[in-house]
Amino acid sequence: MNEVKEDLEQGTKSKIIPPESGAPFNAVEEVIYRRRSVRYYQDKQVPDYLIRRILETGRFAPSSGNTQPWKFMVIQNQELIKEMSRDVVKMMRLLMKFADYIEKGTWWKEWISKLFQRFSNNMFHPVPAAAMKLIAEEKLGVWHGAPTVIFLLMDRRSAGDPMVDVGISGQNMVLTAHSFGLGTCWVSFCKPIGMMPKWKKRLGIKFPYKLVTTVALGYPRGVPDGQVPRETQAIDWYEEDGSFKVIY
Amino acid sequence: MPEYLKCKDWWKIESFRKLGKDIILGTVEIDRAKCKGCGLCAGACAASALELKDKKVKMIDVLPACMSCGDCVAICPRGAIQLKGYFQLKRYFRYLDRGEPSLPRKF
Ligand SMILES: Cc1cc2nc3c(=O)[nH]c(=O)nc-3n(C[C@H](O)[C@H](O)[C@H](O)COP(=O)(O)O)c2cc1C
Ligand code: SF4
Ligand code: SF4
Numbered sequence: 001m002n003e004v005k006e007d008l009e010q011g012t013k014s015k016i017i018p019p020e021s022g023a024p025f026n027a028v029e030e031v032i033y034r035r036r037s038v039r040y041y042q043d044k045q046v047p048d049y050l051i052r053r054i055l056e057t058g059r060f061a062p063s064s065g066n067t068q069p070w071k072f073m074v075i076q077n078q079e080l081i082k083e084m085s086r087d088v089v090k091m092m093r094l095l096m097k098f099a100d101y102i103e104k105g106t107w108w109k110e111w112i113s114k115l116f117q118r119f120s121n122n123m124f125h126p127v128p129a130a131a132m133k134l135i136a137e138e139k140l141g142v143w144h145g146a147p148t149v150i151f152l153l154m155d156r157r158s159a160g161d162p163m164v165d166v167g168i169s170g171q172n173m174v175l176t177a178h179s180f181g182l183g184t185c186w187v188s189f190c191k192p193i194g195m196m197p198k199w200k201k202r203l204g205i206k207f208p209y210k211l212v213t214t215v216a217l218g219y220p221r222g223v224p225d226g227q228v229p230r231e232t233q234a235i236d237w238y239e240e241d242g243s244f245k246v247i248y
Numbered sequence: 249m250p251e252y253l254k255c256k257d258w259w260k261i262e263s264f265r266k267l268g269k270d271i272i273l274g275t276v277e278i279d280r281a282k283c284k285g286c287g288l289c290a291g292a293c294a295a296s297a298l299e300l301k302d303k304k305v306k307m308i309d310v311l312p313a314c315m316s317c318g319d320c321v322a323i324c325p326r327g328a329i330q331l332k333g334y335f336q337l338k339r340y341f342r343y344l345d346r347g348e349p350s351l352p353r354k355f
Contacts, residue, residue, distance in 0.1 A: 022354050033352040036322045040291040117340075126271060126341055127315055131294065139296040222288045222325060227351050228318025229331055234345035248347030 031179045034225040038183025039144040041218035045076065046148050050180060051217070055150070057176040061169035064160030070169050071209055073151035081149055084193050085142040091192040092136035099124065102133060123191075135189060142189055146216035151190070153209045166212045174215060183220030190214040273297075274316025275333035280304055282328035289320035289329060 019026065025033065055072055063069060075081060099113040100106070116124040134140035143149050152170050154162040174184045193199045194211030205211055232248040239245065276298075285303035297314040298305050305328075307314070316335040334349055336342070 025352070025354065029352075034322075036292075036319050037294070037317070038292075039294060039319070040288065040323075121340075126337055134294075134296055140294060221291070222286075222323050224288075224292055224319065224323040226322035228322050229349045229351050230318070231334060231343075231349045232347035234347065 027179070028175075031175050033227050035175065035178045035184075036224045036226065036228070037185040038146075038216075038218070038220045038224045039141065039185055040221045040224070041144060041146045041183065041216075042221055044147065044219050046182060046218060050182070051148060054173045054176050054180075054182075054217070058169040058173040061165065061172045063165035063168070064158070064162070067155075067158045067160075067162070067165070069155040069158030069162040070166045071153040071155065073153065073203065075149045075151060076147065078147070081143055081146075084190075084199065087196065087199070088142045088189055088192050089135060089138060091196075092132045092189075096133055096136045099129070100133060101126075101129065128189075131189070143187055143214070143216045144185055146183075146185070146218040148217040149187075150215045150217060151203075152212045152214065153205065154212050155208045156210050157208045163212055170213065170215055177217055178225060181219075183218060183224060185216045186213060187216050188213045270338045272333070272336040272338075274314035274331070274335040276307060276314065276316075276320060277330045277332045278305055278307065279328045279330075282326045283324075284326060286325065288323045288325065292319045292323045294319070 051074060055074070058070065058072060059068070061068075061070075098109065099116045100109050101113045103109065113124070113129070117129075122128075131140055135142060150173065152166050154166045156162065158165070170186070174186070177184045190211065190213065193203075194205060200206060235247050237245045237247055274297075283304050285300060285305065287300050287305070289305055290298040290300050293314075294317065295313050295315055297308050298320060299308050314335065316331055316333065318331050321329045321331050331349075
């Protein structure tokens with residue numbers, strides 16, 4: 001306690017002052033607004049020191065009760081990535097045999113698809129369902145040819161919502177990577193890898209660990225980062241004077 | 249009660265190949281004069297909604313397609329692409345409480 005007090009007195013830590021209204025975006029805001037998912041990478045590998053610098057920011061994410069329930073795996077073995085991608089494609093193909101809403105004239109598929117949607121409505125939401133079809137047809141890559149893939153795992157025994165904690169640590173790393181001019185893409189179609197016994201064994205994914213998601217990382221082709229328009233969402237606002245408003 | 253809860257077909261899951269009725273795709277406008285056919289946008293598109301043809305890029309409007317992420321807009325070195333229509337789902341998966349789209353705003 002004494003030390004902290006001294007620090008403040010001696011002014012060794014400078015205080016950050018909030019921006020004025022209408023001031024230009026600061027460096028953090030710029031990175032957040034410009035970050036885009038990158039699906040087109042150069043063949044060049046990212047040097048180890050940059051990857052370590054990125055992983056380090058993941059380590060400093062907040063977590064419920066400071067439990068830090070994450071585990072990271074860095075995969076740069078191209079053969080391994082290709083093999084995993086092939087297996088994801090195979091699994092998607094299998095799935096599309098039962099659930100495919102887009103193909104016409106197969107009423108029973110449509111019926112099963114609807115059932116899937118009802119009982120697993122996040123995974124079979126129309127957007128990922130459409131993406132699964134693209135992956136099955138190999139029109140959408142799995143890790144998009146990225147030279148490095150970071151696997152994010154969570155400790156299932158952890159406090160509160162470990163999946164949220166892992167998500168926060170992942171976004172720390174993603175934003176850091178973009179601030180270095182690198183590209184990333186969250187890839188949750190890694191799910192089959194976390195479920196297939198073959199891969200669980202090979203990668204050592206076992207209790208208490210569970211694969212949450214992965215992040216592809218590499219040097220982008222072109223300059224994919226840039227601002228884009230996005231929809232605004234209703235924000236319910238309960239004001240100090242007791243009144244209520246909805247803003248967008 | 250919020251309006252969406254009053255709606256009777258809210259819970260009804262529909263086949264989403266019914267374009268327009270149960271799903272509205274995003275749309276982008278490509279300025280053909282500006283496009284030099286580098287293909288970066290097609291490579292960036294997760295939905296395979298863009299196709300390079302005769303050294304120009306054009307939109308595919310069959311499912312599955314554009315979810316209005318803007319990745320193509322951001323990557324185009326010529327500024328040839330603009331986001332026009334926004335992805336929307338109907339019935340059960342309907343997006344709620346959305347306002348007008350905009351770029352990042354400074355307050
Ligand atoms: C948890 C999560 C999982 C994702 N999984 C994938 C994926 O498997 N494949 C992919 O191409 N994009 C994936 N994305 C990227 C989204 O498609 C992308 O973030 C979205 O379209 C918005 O575009 P932006 O990231 O360029 O702003 C994922 C994003 C998140 C947050
Ligand atoms: S990125 Fe721009 S210039 Fe290149 S093909 Fe697409 S629209 Fe044309
Ligand atoms: S907005 Fe996104 S989904 Fe639509 S065409 Fe562009 S990159 Fe593809």
